[in-house]
Amino acid sequence: MAEMAHGTGGQKHDPNKRHLPNELNILAALILMVAVFELLGALLMGQSFLFDSSDRFDSIFNEARLKIIILQVSITGIIAIGATQIIIMGGIDLSPGSVVGVTAMVAMSFAQVAEVNGFPNPKGVFGPELQDLSVFVPIAIGLIVGAIAGFLNGFFVAVAKIPPFIATLGMMVAARGAAKWWSKGQPISFPTDEYAWIGDGMNPVIWFACLAVLFHCILKYTLYGNYTYAIGSNEDAARMSGINVGRHKILVYTIGGLLAAFAAIILSSKNLTAQAGMGVMYELDAIAMAVIGGVSLAGGRGSIVGTVLGALIFGVIISGFTFLRLDAYYQEIVKGGIIIGAVVLDQWRQRRAASRR
Amino acid sequence: MSEIILETRNLTKRYGGVHALEGANFVLRKGEHVAIMGDNGAGKSTFVRQVTGVEQRTSGEVIFDGEVVNFEGPLEAREAGIETVFQTLALADELDVPANLFLGRELIKFRLGPFSILDFKAIRERTLNSLTKTGVKIPNIKNTIKNMSGGQRQCVAIARTATFHSKLTIMDEPTAALGVQETAQVENIIRTLKEASEPLILISHNMRQVFDLVDRIVVFRRGRIVADLLKSETSGEEVVAYITGAKTQSEFEAEV
Numbered sequence: 307m308a309e310m311a312h313g314t315g316g317q318k319h320d321p322n323k324r325h326l327p328n329e330l331n332i333l334a335a336l337i338l339m340v341a342v343f344e345l346l347g348a349l350l351m352g353q354s355f356l357f358d359s360s361d362r363f364d365s366i367f368n369e370a371r372l373k374i375i376i377l378q379v380s381i382t383g384i385i386a387i388g389a390t391q392i393i394i395m396g397g398i399d400l401s402p403g404s405v406v407g408v409t410a411m412v413a414m415s416f417a418q419v420a421e422v423n424g425f426p427n428p429k430g431v432f433g434p435e436l437q438d439l440s441v442f443v444p445i446a447i448g449l450i451v452g453a454i455a456g457f458l459n460g461f462f463v464a465v466a467k468i469p470p471f472i473a474t475l476g477m478m479v480a481a482r483g484a485a486k487w488w489s490k491g492q493p494i495s496f497p498t499d500e501y502a503w504i505g506d507g508m509n510p511v512i513w514f515a516c517l518a519v520l521f522h523c524i525l526k527y528t529l530y531g532n533y534t535y536a537i538g539s540n541e542d543a544a545r546m547s548g549i550n551v552g553r554h555k556i557l558v559y560t561i562g563g564l565l566a567a568f569a570a571i572i573l574s575s576k577n578l579t580a581q582a583g584m585g586v587m588y589e590l591d592a593i594a595m596a597v598i599g600g601v602s603l604a605g606g607r608g609s610i611v612g613t614v615l616g617a618l619i620f621g622v623i624i625s626g627f628t629f630l631r632l633d634a635y636y637q638e639i640v641k642g643g644i645i646i647g648a649v650v651l652d653q654w655r656q657r658r659a660a661s662r663r
Numbered sequence: 664m665s666e667i668i669l670e671t672r673n674l675t676k677r678y679g680g681v682h683a684l685e686g687a688n689f690v691l692r693k694g695e696h697v698a699i700m701g702d703n704g705a706g707k708s709t710f711v712r713q714v715t716g717v718e719q720r721t722s723g724e725v726i727f728d729g730e731v732v733n734f735e736g737p738l739e740a741r742e743a744g745i746e747t748v749f750q751t752l753a754l755a756d757e758l759d760v761p762a763n764l765f766l767g768r769e770l771i772k773f774r775l776g777p778f779s780i781l782d783f784k785a786i787r788e789r790t791l792n793s794l795t796k797t798g799v800k801i802p803n804i805k806n807t808i809k810n811m812s813g814g815q816r817q818c819v820a821i822a823r824t825a826t827f828h829s830k831l832t833i834m835d836e837p838t839a840a841l842g843v844q845e846t847a848q849v850e851n852i853i854r855t856l857k858e859a860s861e862p863l864i865l866i867s868h869n870m871r872q873v874f875d876l877v878d879r880i881v882v883f884r885r886g887r888i889v890a891d892l893l894k895s896e897t898s899g900e901e902v903v904a905y906i907t908g909a910k911t912q913s914e915f916e917a918e919v
Contacts, residue, residue, distance in 0.1 A: 524778060527780050527781060527783075528775075528777075528778045528779060528780055528781060529769055529771070529777055529778065529779045529780075529781060530777045530778050532758075532762060532766075532769060532781060533777075535755070535757055535758060535762075536755045536758060536762070536766055538757065539755040539756045539757035539758060540753070540754065540755040540756055542753060543753040543754055543755050543766070544755065544766065544767075545738075546737055546738065546741075546753045547753070547766040547767030547768075548738055548741070548742070548767035548768070549766070549767050554777070557777060606755070606756065606757030607757050
C-alpha cells in the first residue's frame with residue numbers, strides 16, 4: 307500500500323527536485339542583458355556600462371547610469387503594478403496612459419502657486435482662491451479622478467460585460483479627450499513647492515519601491531490576491547466557489563486607475579508641468595514590463611517581484627541603447643520588438659506548460 | 664425509516680418542446696448512497712441541474728432538509744449544503760491544493776475587508792487533515808492543480824466537498840475520465856463518505872462501481888424514472904433491462 311501512495315499518475319513528487327521560481331529566470335535574463343551591454347560597451351565604446359570606468363564616482367558602479375535606469379522606469383513601473391494585477395485577473399487595461407494625462411492636468415490645476423516672481427500665475431487655471439492650496443488637495447482630487455476612470459473600466463467589464471480590451475480602449479480615447487478639454491489644450495505649470503517635492507530627484511523611485519512592496523504583500527497574503535489569481539485561472543470556478551467576481555473586478559480595475567493617478571501626480575510634479583499629451587503609450591510600456599516579468603496574458607500567473615524585474619530589464623535595455631548612442635527612433639522600434647517578443651515568449655511558455663501535462 | 668434529506672415531487676424540465684425531465688419523484692434519506700443510472704440523454708444530468716439550481720425547473724417541488732427550496736443558482740445550493748462535483752471540474756488551475764479547497768471560504772487571520780490577511784498555516788493544516796480523513800494521497804499539496812493528473816484533480820474536487828461536511832454530495836460521473844488506479848482512489852473516498860454516513864447521489868455508467876458503492880439504484884429513461892431498486896434485491900441484468908427499456912417497474916408503468 308505504501309507504494310500505492312504515489313500511484314495516482316501525474317507528476318511524481320521528488321523533494322530533491324524543487325521547482326525554481328520563475329522570478330529567478332527573469333533575474334537571470336536581467337543579468338544577461340547587463341552582460342550583453344557590458345560586452346558591447348567594451349567592444350564598441352571602450353567603456354563599461356554599469357561600472358565606474360573613469361573614476362568619476364566613489365563606488366565601483368556608474369551611479370549616474372544606475373540612477374537613470376531605475377528612475378526612468380519608476381513612473382511606468384507604478385502603472386505596471388496595476389497592469390500586473392489586472393492581467394493576472396485575466397483582464398487588460400489600455401487606458402492608464404490617458405488616465406495619466408487627464409489626472410496630471412486636473413491635479414496640477416489644483417497645485418498651482420498664486421504668484422510667480424511677484425506677478426499672478428500666468429498659467430493659472432483657477433482664480434487665486436483655488437491657488438496655494440495644501441498639497442493634499444491636488445493629491446486627493448487626482449486620486450479621485452483615477453479611481454473614477456478605473457471604476458468605470460471595471461463597471462463596463464464586470465457589469466456591462468464588454469470585453470476589457472474594448473472597454474479600456476474606449477476609456478483610453480475618452481480620457482485623452484478629457485485631458486485636452488480640461489484646459490483647452492494649454493499646459494498647466496508652476497506648482498507649489500510641496501507638490502514639486504513629490505517627484506523631485508530620486509523620490510519617484512522611493513514611491514515605486516513602497517508601492518511595489520505594498521502590492522507584493524497584498525497579492526501574496528490577502529484575500530484580494532487569492533481572488534485575483536483565482537479569477538484569472540478559472541473564472542467559473544471562482545464564481546462557483548462563492549467569490550463575488552464582478553465586485554472584485556471593479557475593485558482591481560479601480561486600483562489600477564488609482565495607481566495610474568499616482569503615477570500622474572509624480573510625473574507632473576517631476577516635470578513641474580502637466581500637458582494633455584502626458585503618458586502616451588505608458589500602458590504598453592507597463593504591459594510589456596509585466597509580460598517580460600512573467601505575468602501570463604492568459605491570466606492566473608505572475609507576481610509583483612517579476613514585474614519589478616521586468617521593469618528593470620526594460621530600463622536596462624533603454625539605457626543600454628542610449629549608452630550605445632543609438633538614435634531614439636531605433637529605441638522605439640526596439641521597444642515594439644520587445645513587447646512582441648515578450649508576448650511570443652509568454653505563448654511559448656504556455657504551450658510548454660500545456661505539453662507537460 | 665430514517666429522515667429524508669432530499670425529496671423531489673413531480674420535478675419537470677422542458678427545453679422548448681423537449682421533455683428532458685417528466686414528473687420525477689425522488690427520495691434520498693440521511694446516510695444513504697443512491698446511484699442514478701440511465702442512457703445518455705435519459706435525464707440524469709438534467710435532474711441534477713434542477714436540484715442544484717444550475718437551471719430553473721419548469722414545474723415541481725424540491726424539498727431539501729425538510730424545507731421547500733428554490734435555488735437561484737448553484738451557489739445558493741452550496742450554501743444550503745449541497746456540494747456538487749461536476750463533470751467539468753470547478754478548480755482554479757494556477758492555485759495549489761489548499762487554496763482550491765478553501766476557495767471562497769478562506770480562513771482569515773486578520774479581517775480587513777477585501778484586504779483581509781489569510782491564515783495560511785490553518786488552511787494548510789485543515790487541508791492535510793481533510794486529505795487524511797478522505798484518504799486522498801497527493802504527494803505535494805503546494806503543487807498547482809495544473810501540474811496534477813486527472814485523478815488527483817478529481818480527488819481534490821471531491822476532498823473539497825468532504826472538507827466542509829455538506830449535507831448532501833452529488834457526483835456527476837466522477838470517474839468517467841480516469842484510469843484504473845485513479846478510479847480506485849475516488850471509490851475509496853466515496854466509501855469514506857459512506858462510513859461517515861454522508862448522503863450521496865452518484866451518477867455513473869459503471870455497473871460494477873454502482874454495485875460496489877451504493878445502497879439503491881434509480882433508473883432514468885427518456886426523462887422519466889422507470890425503476891427504484893434496492894441493490895440487495897436486483898442484479899446487473901435487471902438494471903440493464905430497465906435502462907434499455909426492456910422492463911419498467913409496475914408502479915412507474917402508468918406514467919410511461
